[in-house]
Amino acid sequence: MSTERTVAPAAGAALAAACPALREGSGPDAIAGVRPAFVASPASTDEASALLRAAAGHGLTVVPRGAGTGLGWGTPPASCDLVVDMSLMDGILEHAAGDLVARIQAGASIGKVASVLATAGQQLALDVPPDATVGGVVATGTAGPRRFRYGAPRDLLIGITVVRADGVVARSGGKVVKNVAGYDLGKLFSGSQGTLGLITEATFRLHPLPASVAWVTGEFGPSDLAGVTSAVASAAGSALVPSAVELEWTGGPRSPAGPRVGVLLEGSRAGVPERARQMAELLASAGATPTTAVSEVLFRWWQPVPEAGAPGTVVRISYWVRELGEVLDALSTAAAGAGVLPTVGGPAGAGMVYARLDPGTEPDSATRFVCGLRDRLDGARGSVVVLAAPPPVMAAAGAYGPVPGAALMRAIKDQFDPDHRMAPGRLTGGS
């Protein structure tokens, strides 16, 4: 929300001395409307360290950037003197196929990583856009449908290298999956949105690519929220070991079309068809019609996420699975009250759905929708978080409702970034 700050010429010289790939920021570099004075592209962790040391010496505010796919999320930075662009650090440093481990530079794209790992029949089990970078995915904590089985980036990350706000390089974890030596900084940096420091390298646990996959889907009547809840809970709790339990309600609660539940099964060519048949029965017994088993990729949840610059509103609702019916009812009520038409979907079996409002939605209506959801779900176990929204909505509704442990989070921020120069204002939270 700040206007551009003036950066002293001496600061620019210091940055250039630390990192030769330095240029002045231009229009396309703006993050949620905030244009950086400089963009630097370090080529190594050492260079990134020198760069952040120089930035610290001149009191510059810093925002890390991967591919920029997630930069439209969160609140706009309060200030951004320097964007650290990670595009030159895009190496896959080590792929130990026999150990199912890979060490990767933060700027490597998910698509590139996937193609390298696939040659060994392996994968980084996160369904995220191929353009996104490893560092960006960790920093935003993004995961797709298969978070139900494999978790979020924090669950697959086994080692991390970061550069602190003061330029100090620190590592935690390692390159073995089983390791409890020291505090796990990887957990702390996962989802930290660049506010604690710069991620330069990440090491992940990998999984074998399945030989066979199938999506089993079932459609429900628009008012059969109990059926949907029962289907999601039964699928998620079944011994058929689904990899994803998704909900998709394209028209949202105010559409005549009902929600659809999709279950992903991964496994062997011999095993998957039988599991798909049993899963179809399970969905049917919860009231779904008709059920189908297909092997193509469904539920590309990220596509409806709005582009940075012209954001719609994306709200993330997390809950205990038993309460899904209550959440869907709350969405209906809040949508009706605000006069909006949200699209609803996400990894419902993992206790999370997204509600999206079209970019054309009036800010006041979007705010009323978010507040309506929070009022209704207040006291329930879970949260209503605004991931992306036009600035007036974000300012009025706030990204978060109350967050447990907020005082400790502030203490962490103060320890890692005492001057509050790293991505200032990107993560906001209630008391």
Next chain:
Amino acid sequence: MTMTIIEGLVPRLREICGAGNVITDPLELRTYECDGLTSHRSVPALAVLPGTAEETAAVVASCAAAGVPFVARGSGTGLSGGALPREDGVLIVMSRMRAIIEIDPASRRAIIEPGVTNLSVSKAAAPFGLFYAPDPSSQVVCSVGGNVAENSGGAHCLKHGFTVHHVTGLQIVTPAGELTWLGDGTGVTTGYDLLGAFTGSEGTLGIVTKIIVKLMPLPEVVHTLLAAYATTSEGGQAVSDIIGAGIVPAAIEMMDALSIEAAEAAVQCNYPAGAGAVLIVELDGPASEVEAELATVRSLCEKAGATEIRAADDPAQRAVIWAGRKSAFAAVGRISPSFIVQDGVVPRTSLGTVLARIAALSAESGIRVANVFHAGDGNLHPLVLYDDAVPGQEAAAEEVSGAILDACLEQGGSITGEHGVGVDKSRYMPKMFGADDLDTMQLVRCAFDPASLCNPGKVFPTPRLCGEVPGHRRAPHPAVAAGQAEIF
């Protein structure tokens, strides 16, 4: 002088927890002088057994106000001295807090108190067709609160993950004595992942008072297979081939000749006679998947040179196969008066190299080493055997034990896979991490416990001084100024 301060705490602690739950008698206090790592002993100045989260918070607040260090203890089964008391401090024993507060089968969650034993969670969940996956060998007695502190694993964490993957919410008492929640049970992180950072922090960031755990559906079928080999390297080849085939078993365990001998002496597990190594592979999941995997695993085990293969598909037969493995640590007591349980990790593909190194170290020193390991994830538990009646043997064993860790680090591994650093391994931390790494980790400590009263002296070899951090915030965000939001 410190003792007088602690003595001064007694009336307040009796008021909080009841007189019967504050232990001051020196003989009774001796009960708590060590945890599962008996080589380190220290009698606490006093012990207190709170019955509720609120009592725990009040106890901690009293300690904090008096500047007295405190250490939390679960069942005391830890193997790195993480619950080693301080002579100048209060031991807070969580064993009275053992209620299973709620099981929500549809959400697959349970809310429990920290003193609940690991296995009893699975027992309580079983009627709903669910179980709690982390299964450290001590699961009959170890507490889930202790599991959270240590981020415990177990034989089945190869497939199902560690404690940190199965905990979705923690109510903690901060080192200042305040109750707060980290995580809300959903498994979805909002703000910084303090839940993840706290889990495995070995009791140095606060005390857990309630735990929300994830429950998993019981597998449709479980098949266990035991394969005997002439050498550990043949067994290791089978492990590589299984992983290479894209199979992730629930567990892959290996024992060498000496540990088989010990298990045989202790529990008569009747493993194939003369085997140089046994491999235990467990597969779980939907029947249609496991049947196919089992056939593949069996043929790979044969191809690697198995001299005998036994299979089990019911709980009783499975228990027979597991009996030797589960008894291994205690069993070496049958073949050696004393022993050190080591816990090192290497990349799985380096297992052969490190086992050869261990054999060489053993030959050079004359110190016998029995090897039991989680072969699937490269987690070694060498049991270093010695006789404390023989002068110099304990020191020689310590040296071999340390050299094994060096060998693990040379291969890019870790000094601990599941037992923790505690007091036992803090001196090895600088071999695995640089000064800046350790300094940065301790920023977390400073955020949670700036006074350094919560389990001090554990994990880190050198404590960091947590100076007051000057506030440098510039113009506040309008929402902060309006008191609506906080900006990180």
